[in-house]
Every structure is written in C-alpha cells, then in structure tokens.
Amino acid sequence: MSEEAWIEEYSEKELNFIEEIQKVEIEEAETLLKKYSLPTLQKNGIALVNLRISSIRTGFGGKTVIELERDPAFSNSDILPVNSFSPGDVVRLSQGGGKSDTRASKSVDKNKGTDPSTEGVITRVQEKSISIALNSEEDVPSLAEGLSIVKLANRTTYERMKDTMIEWKKNLPEYRMPLFYTLTGKREADTSLEEDMISELNFFNNELNDGQKEAVRFSLGVQELALIHGPPGTGKTHTLVEIIRQLVKKGKRVLVSGASNLSVDNIVDRISQYGIPMVRLGHPARLLPSVLNHSLDFLSRSGNCGEVINGISEDIDIELNKIRKTKSGKERREIYKHVRELRKDYRRYESQNVSECLRTSDIVFCTLHGAGSRQLRNEKFDVVIIDEASQALEPQCWIALLGAKKAILAGDHMQLSPNLQTKNPYFSMFERLLKIQGDKVKRFLNIQYRMHELINRFPSNTFYEGKLIPAPAVAKRLLMDLPYVEETELTDAPIYFYDTDGNYQEDGDKDMGTTLYQDSKSNKWEAQIVCHHVSELLSAGLKEEDMAIVTPYNAQVALIRSMLKLRGIEVEMGSVDRVQGREKEAIIFSLVRSNDFREVGFLAEKKRLNVAITRPKRQLCVVGDGNTVKWASDFFQRWMNFLEEEAVVMEVEPSIFE
Numbered sequence: 109m110s111e112e113a114w115i116e117e118y119s120e121k122e123l124n125f126i127e128e129i130q131k132v133e134i135e136e137a138e139t140l141l142k143k144y145s146l147p148t149l150q151k152n153g154i155a156l157v158n159l160r161i162s163s164i165r166t167g168f169g170g171k172t173v174i175e176l177e178r179d180p181a182f183s184n185s186d187i188l189p190v191n192s193f194s195p196g197d198v199v200r201l202s203q204g205g206g207k208s209d210t211r212a213s214k215s216v217d218k219n220k221g222t223d224p225s226t227e228g229v230i231t232r233v234q235e236k237s238i239s240i241a242l243n244s245e246e247d248v249p250s251l252a253e254g255l256s257i258v259k260l261a262n263r264t265t266y267e268r269m270k271d272t273m274i275e276w277k278k279n280l281p282e283y284r285m286p287l288f289y290t291l292t293g294k295r296e297a298d299t300s301l302e303e304d305m306i307s308e309l310n311f312f313n314n315e316l317n318d319g320q321k322e323a324v325r326f327s328l329g330v331q332e333l334a335l336i337h338g339p340p341g342t343g344k345t346h347t348l349v350e351i352i353r354q355l356v357k358k359g360k361r362v363l364v365s366g367a368s369n370l371s372v373d374n375i376v377d378r379i380s381q382y383g384i385p386m387v388r389l390g391h392p393a394r395l396l397p398s399v400l401n402h403s404l405d406f407l408s409r410s411g412n413c414g415e416v417i418n419g420i421s422e423d424i425d426i427e428l429n430k431i432r433k434t435k436s437g438k439e440r441r442e443i444y445k446h447v448r449e450l451r452k453d454y455r456r457y458e459s460q461n462v463s464e465c466l467r468t469s470d471i472v473f474c475t476l477h478g479a480g481s482r483q484l485r486n487e488k489f490d491v492v493i494i495d496e497a498s499q500a501l502e503p504q505c506w507i508a509l510l511g512a513k514k515a516i517l518a519g520d521h522m523q524l525s526p527n528l529q530t531k532n533p534y535f536s537m538f539e540r541l542l543k544i545q546g547d548k549v550k551r552f553l554n555i556q557y558r559m560h561e562l563i564n565r566f567p568s569n570t571f572y573e574g575k576l577i578p579a580p581a582v583a584k585r586l587l588m589d590l591p592y593v594e595e596t597e598l599t600d601a602p603i604y605f606y607d608t609d610g611n612y613q614e615d616g617d618k619d620m621g622t623t624l625y626q627d628s629k630s631n632k633w634e635a636q637i638v639c640h641h642v643s644e645l646l647s648a649g650l651k652e653e654d655m656a657i658v659t660p661y662n663a664q665v666a667l668i669r670s671m672l673k674l675r676g677i678e679v680e681m682g683s684v685d686r687v688q689g690r691e692k693e694a695i696i697f698s699l700v701r702s703n704d705f706r707e708v709g710f711l712a713e714k715k716r717l718n719v720a721i722t723r724p725k726r727q728l729c730v731v732g733d734g735n736t737v738k739w740a741s742d743f744f745q746r747w748m749n750f751l752e753e754e755a756v757v758m759e760v761e762p763s764i765f766e
C-alpha cells in the first residue's frame with residue numbers, strides 16, 4: 109500500500125471511530141433531556157434549577173465568567189443541591205424550567221423561540237455557587253434570576269480529536285513521518301539507542317531501582333518510541349520525573365501530557381522544585397492549587413504586560429456589571445460595543461505574554477485534550493510524554509503527538525481503559541502498540557511500593573505474570589504496625605472476606621429506568637457490614653483518612669455514605685473508576701451483586717477488579733456474595749478460591765445488622 113493510501117486509511121478509521129462514539133454520547137444525552145424534566149434531572153445531579161447570578165467577571169481568554177447561586181425566592185438553604193457537575197462540563201444555561209415540570213429540552217430550545225439559552229463551560233464548583241465561562245461575549249442573560257443549567261455532551265472534545273486526525277491526514281511533514289509509521293504499525297520500531305543520550309548518564313535520583321533506571325535509560329536513548337509499563341505503586345511518576353529532568357539537561361524541549369488533569373499535576377508538583385522553566389496549560393479551576401503559579405493563566409497575568417491585562421480585565425468587569433443594571437436595549441448595545449473593544453485589547457496583550465511564556469519554557473504540561481488548544485498550534489517538541497496512556501482514547505493521544513518526533517507512553521493496560529458506551533472492547537494506543545510492536549519497545553517496572561505481599565499475590569499472578577514483587581519495606585506491613593493502631597482480630601491480617609453467601613441479596617432501583625442510572629444497584633446488607641467493619645477499624649485507632657470504601661455502583665456509594673453519616677463517620681468513597689491511581693492504608697470493597705441469576709454485571713471486567721484490589725497498602729476487606737461472583741467466570745472462580753484460601757473469612761453475624 110502506498111504511503112498516502114496508508115495515511116488516508118488509518119486516519120479515516122480513526123475519524124469513523126470518533127464519529128461513532130460521539131453519536132452514542134450525544135444521543136444518550138439528548139434522550140435524557142427529552143425524557144425528563146429539569147427538576148427530575150436536578151434530583152439526579154445533572155441539572156440545577158432556580159439559580160441567580162451573583163457576580164460577573166472576566167476569565168482567561170477574555171471570557172465572561174458568571175457565578176450562579178441558589179435563588180432565595182425558591183429555597184431556604186443557600187447550599188446547592190447534590191450534583192455531579194465538575195470543571196470542564198459543558199452546560200446549557202436557560203431561563204425558567206424550575207417551577208413547572210417542563211421537559212428540559214423544551215424549555216431551553218432556542219429555535220422554538222421559548223426561553224433564551226446559551227452554552228458555557230463549568231469553571232468552578234463550590235458548595236454554594238457554581239461558575240460558568242460563557243461561550244460568546246454577548247451571552248450574559250438579560251434576567252439574572254430564575255436560571256437553570258443542565259449538563260450537555262461535550263462536543264469540543266470530539267471536534268479536537270477530529271481536527272487532529274484531519275491534520276495528520278492532510279499534513280504529514282517529514283519530521284513526523286517516522287513516528288507516525290511506527291505508531292500505526294506500518295514499520296517496525298527502531299529500538300537502537302542513541303549513544304549521545306545515554307553516555308555518562310548520572311541519575312538525579314539515585315534511589316531509583318534497577319527496573320526504573322533501565323526504563324529511564326531506554327526512554328532517553330530510543331529514537332522514536334518507548335512504553336513504560338507501570339503496574340500499581342511501581343513508581344511510574346518517579347521514573348517520568350527522572351526522564352524529564354534528563355531530557356531537559358540534554359537540551360530537549362518536552363511536552364508532558366496525560367489523560368487526566370491529576371496525572372499531569374502530580375508530575376508538575378514534583379518537577380516544580382527543580383527550577384526548570386515550565387508552564388502548565390489548562391483552566392486554573394481544574395488544576396491542583398499547588399501548581400497554580402505555574403499555570404499559563406497566572407504566568408500570562410504576571411509577565412511583561414501583566415499589569416495592563418489586569419487593568420483591562422477590571423474595566424471589562426465594571427462594564428459587564430453595568431449591563432445587569434440597565435433595561436435599555438440601546439444602552440446595553442453600547443456597553444457591549446465597548447466590552448468588545450476592551451476584549452480585543454485584552455487578547456492582544458494576553459497573546460503576547462502567552463507566546464513569551466511558551467517560548468521560554470523547556471517543559472509544557474497539559475492534558476491530551478489541552479494539547480489541541482490554540483496556544484500550542486505550531487509548537488514543536490523533541491519529545492512528547494503521555495502519562496496514563498492506557499486510560500486515553502487513541503485519537504486523544506494523537507492530539508498530543510501532532511508536534512512530536514519521539515513519544516514516551518507510560519501506563520498499565522491491566523487497569524481500566526476508557527469507559528466507552530460501545531459494545532466492543534477497547535484497546536488503547538498503549539495496548540495496541542504492545543501488540544503490534546511487541547515487548548522490545550517496553551520496559552516493565554517490577555517493584556511495587558504499596559501493597560502487603562499477600563494483597564500483591566493475586567494481581568501479580570493474574571495480571572503481571574507473577575513478575576510484580578513488593579519492596580521489602582512494604583511486604584509485611586499490617587494495620588496494627590501503624591503506631592496509633594491497636595492489635596485486634598481485624599487489624600492483624602492483610603485480607604478479610606465477609607462472604608454473604610447468597611443470604612443477603614441486592615436491591616435494584618428501577619425508578620429511573622436504565623438510561624439515566626445504569627449504576628442503580630445497591631445492597632443494604634453489604635452496606636451494613638461495611639459500616640460495621642469501618643466502625644471496628646476506627647475503634648482500633650485507624651483514622652478516617654486512612655481508609656476508603658470502593659464499590660462498582662454509585663447507588664451503593666450513596667447508601668453507605670448515608671449510613672455512615674448517621675454514625676457520624678466520614679470516610680472517602682467512590683466507584684472503582686474514581687479511585688484508579690489512589691492508595692489508602694485500608695480499602696473496603698463492597699461487591700454488591702448478589703442474585704439468583706449469578707449476574708455480576710458491571711463488576712465483570714477483570715481490569716475493574718484489578719484496580720479495586722490494588723488500592724490498599726495494609727488491608728483489603730472484601731464484602732460480597734461468593735456464591736454469585738464465583739460462577740461469573742473462571743477468573744472470578746479463581747479469585748474466590750484465592751480469598752477462601754488466603755483471607756480471614758469472617759462470619760456474617762446477625763449482630764452486625766443491629
């Protein structure tokens with residue numbers, strides 16, 4: 109096949125894939141809006157009604173940011189209802205929809221000439237307020253009251269992926285070719301090492317273990333592609349930090365990207381102490397507070413034109429607040445005209461500062477999606493590093509790789525891959541490259557610094573060919589070895605298993621149908637056992653912040669949270685997907701599924717189980733029905749056999765339920 113045809117075919121395949129997943133997500137979101145009223149959507153966390161504007165200001169890029177709060181005319185409390193909004197969500201803002209039970213899609217439909225509506229992006233979520241950056245400059249609603257917001261599918265994510273694939277197809281400059289062909293499998297990866305890059309290699313961090321050092325050496329020396337396979341707790345971030353420092357020392361310009369803001373910020377946090385010129389792109393509301401002074405937003409307001417920019421921003425805010433006070437259309441038009449002029453100036457000065465800031469940075473940090481932002485258009489990098497690469501969609505990775513000659517991908521394809529609604533299993537770029545290029549492009553981090561050796565055993569044997577070994581310092585640690593924890597029958601072993609054995613079956617919440625809440629499974633018996641175990645650990649001296657509760661279903665999270673609240677206990681908890689990348693001294697894992705059909709549903713994915721059971725350092729406590737779970741597959745049978753043999757199997761005493 110000719111090179112042109114190869115590029116064409118590959119890009120088309122990716123474009124079709126993006127279209128397919130976008131269609132599924134948008135249809136799903138639109139079905140919800142058509143089917144349910146705003147108040148019902150609010151009950152389920154994806155809408156907020158009866159809000160009013162509390163302030164207006166100018167944010168990064170000269171965008172109007174409005175802050176919304178609860179309208180006291182409709183509620184006695186100023187705390188927002190429980191919701192699932194987070195920075196980056198795209199929302200539709202409209203007037204009305206709160207009092208009557210109107211369909212969400214009807215009340216916000218511009219074309220039908222009903223309430224005016226506008227779209228924006230959430231920038232900040234607080235207990236009593238929520239802020240939105242509006243998409244266009246004349247979007248400040250004329251009425252500041254009776255506002256509603258509802259979550260929409262995020263189209264820009266898909267548009268960026270599509271633009272990237274079109275760019276790859278249309279424009280493949282010479283410098284990008286070798287990497288493209290290696291990444292798409294048209295040619296075998298060249299794994300020879302560049303001597304210049306690895307001769308006289310002095311490690312900044314001498315505590316790196318041999319596997320980590322080899323991963324650093326290989327990543328530095330190889331000319332196009334390195335994969336770092338880092339199972340849980342194996343020091344992936346440590347290794348990446350060393351690679352980045354070594355690359356900068358060799359005069360290379362590096363783009364560091366990751367599937368999530370947190371993965372990127374963890375690296376920024378650790379690198380920032382070394383005084384390397386660097387910048388973190390991304391909306392400040394989505395960044396860890398500790399990295400804010402490296403953000404482009406902060407740096408561009410403090411550079412050469414910083415003072416001017418801040419002055420213009422204040423002027424815009426004053427004008428925007430005038431708009432809220434006037435009812436005259438003529439006056440409003442005039443103010444908007446003035447605001448537009450101010451914004452033009454604002455962007456001009458800001459873009460000067462942004463260019464300066466990027467030009468002088470040896471390392472640029474952003475999410476994969478952020479790599480597609482206009483500030484990075486035409487920027488080139490010697491090396492692009494992608495952390496959590498196994499959790500990203502392939503076209504997301506391509507966004508970051510557009511300006512690269514060499515790629516280093518770190519991840520673990522044995523943990524959760526992107527959560528797609530499609531029926532087919534999804535292979536990330538990381539996993540696909542392992543398949544097509546083989547182990548020669550990979551280095552494996554084999555020592556984990558988190559789990560007790562018994563907790564390590566099942567995941568190591570099942571997912572990592574028995575090659576994952578605990579560092580001596582962690583291999584024998586138990587809860588009772590913590591200085592403030594007493595030795596009790598619940599703190600002296602690494603794994604506990606409360607087997608409910610089919611006696612305490614799950615509950616299903618059918619109220620919302622399957623579309624809105626696919627995850628509405630709970631099990632009150634298991635919730636009670638979890639509360640009992642948590643209380644016992646606290647009595648033994650363990651602190652609330654030392655433990656977390658993990659379960660595959662959000663409904664179970666909510667149930668356990670409410671039960672613990674009654675006992676005055678507040679412990680971190682989340683669905684399995686939310687705790688990937690986290691660790692705690694003790695993890696309590698409630699499996700929920702218990703039924704006569706031996707159906708384990710959502711839990712069935714092996715990788716989900718791997719994530720859940722590799723979070724604890726000193727104790728894993730499993731609460732579940734062995735009888736349902738063990739028949740799901742050979743794999744679950746093996747896991748149940750392991751628990752029966754190795755865990756302390758706990759009797760489910762009736763007193764637990766009192």
Ligand SMILES: Nc1ncnc2c1ncn2[C@@H]1O[C@H](COP(=O)(O)OP(=O)(O)OP(=O)(O)O)[C@@H](O)[C@H]1O
Nearest residue numbers: 315316317338339340341342343344345346557689
């Ligand atoms: N060579 C080492 N010697 C001693 N401790 C180490 C070493 N490498 C990593 N660690 C420790 O292991 C833990 C995990 O390290 P790090 O956060 O870099 O891992 P990670 O692989 O990125 O984690 P995750 O599982 O969340 O992806 C940290 O507490 C770190 O201090």
